[in-house]
Amino acid sequence: MDFNAQMDKWTQLVNNALDDYLSINEGPGANIYNAMKYSLMAGGKRLRPVLALAVCEMLDGNRNEILPYACAIEMIHTYSLIHDDLPAMDNDDYRRGVPTNHKVFGEAMAILAGDALLNGAYELMLAASVSDSGNRDARLRAIHIIAQAAGVDGMICGQVVDMESEGKKIDKDTLEYMHRCKTGALIKAPVAASAVLCGASEKDIKNLESYAENIGLAFQIKDDIMDVNGDPGQMGKAAGSDAASGKSTYVTLYGLENARAMLDKTIADALGALEGFGDKAGFLKDLAAFIRDRDH
């Protein structure tokens, strides 16, 4: 199966599973289920759960065992978007072309829907872990990996740094720290958690973590490069808008040519980390190339 067909197949699998997991309860307060589902089912490539499924397939793991953890990470990602979009945070009215959660359900409900998706991620992972008596150590370790990635030393701290950096110049170390936390942590978590659940060796887990760290970084560098020389029609914003707004990016801090060289190096490092997995790593390799070559 080619890369795009495989990606679509896994995206669809994740969408179906998410739709299954999030039941709509009737009775008092039921509107929150609609608010949760509105943002959770708003689409996207489902990069994080797809990464978990791709690692599972490469390691000959049991896909049904991985799926609840993979979907839980997507729930955590979705909660973070709902809260980021709030008026007190980024104050965004639209996401992926549709009104943001608080524009549809109100601010109070959007806060609670975010809370419920974050907590729901743990409910989902714990329900899966309790219901099956095997593999207890790996399950606890996988949930712990995900919790740390989502927490105050991971994604949340990245959001704090991003918020506190607004309108300010930041240095290279702070830029890297921010991206490692804000988006990198939740790209690494599905890869590491899936490898742990599939019973990978510590060496394989480490190599897969290195792959994930590098594609996470590459994703951000590519974003910054596209901001200065992307097609405004594809990007949905004017070229150079980061520099114009005084935002520190890989391009403003390193220059365009250096940023391009860094992109190539992170992709090469990502591919290097996959060497030991041979042909089975085809999808993960294609995914790294996809991140380098995308135009929006």
Place this chain on the structure above:
Amino acid sequence: MDFNAQMDKWTQLVNNALDDYLSINEGPGANIYNAMKYSLMAGGKRLRPVLALAVCEMLDGNRNEILPYACAIEMIHTYSLIHDDLPAMDNDDYRRGVPTNHKVFGEAMAILAGDALLNGAYELMLAASVSDSGNRDARLRAIHIIAQAAGVDGMICGQVVDMESEGKKIDKDTLEYMHRCKTGALIKAPVAASAVLCGASEKDIKNLESYAENIGLAFQIKDDIMDVNGDPGQMGKAAGSDAASGKSTYVTLYGLENARAMLDKTIADALGALEGFGDKAGFLKDLAAFIRDRDH
């Protein structure tokens, strides 16, 4: 040790443990640790973790094993207060006599500090569960119990119903459903989780859950009674303010005398559920009486 001395001792134990667990990291974004700690260490009786410790002592459990789970529930309780106080929710400027989190740290940071405390509760419980190789089944089950109590079918749904009921008359079933979810679930969770971690029999777990459900209900009925005949100086608000604001309470829906009878019955049921535990249940019995007799 008498009831008050025991309560103070456990409250202090919980305060020390919470202070230990929440380290203040240096570096970019570190201000969020201050925001988390500000609300987490703002005081109170620590009713929820104390319940877990009291059950543990009664069942001759290992207190150090229970403590992370007990403190995690207090972190969940604290996050819910921070988010409830936000301008988009109850818009409260003060809690326990000090400015609310968003008044000190701003709305965006208060949202993130709440998120970080909720996620941090799971980080704490999972770290404790991963580090000790014993008792895996009980640990997973205890975290699952807590997650369900905090989630959209527990505390969060109670908050949604409360929010949607504002300024409206609600019926008796909705009133009970709201309180069972909003406060009852997180009073039951420490009792049930502690019992599970201590290896209690299913019959004992069931009886302790019944005790917790009844004191949770008694707590709310007593609140509603105090609103109409409490001492305004002790209560911090005018007598009859619930009725004046059109709020549905146990007193407005059932009448004062019936509410008093319901309070007595829930306390009797709570004590009845403890019968099988004999003298060892002394603290839990005293706690039920304390809830019935308190004047603020």
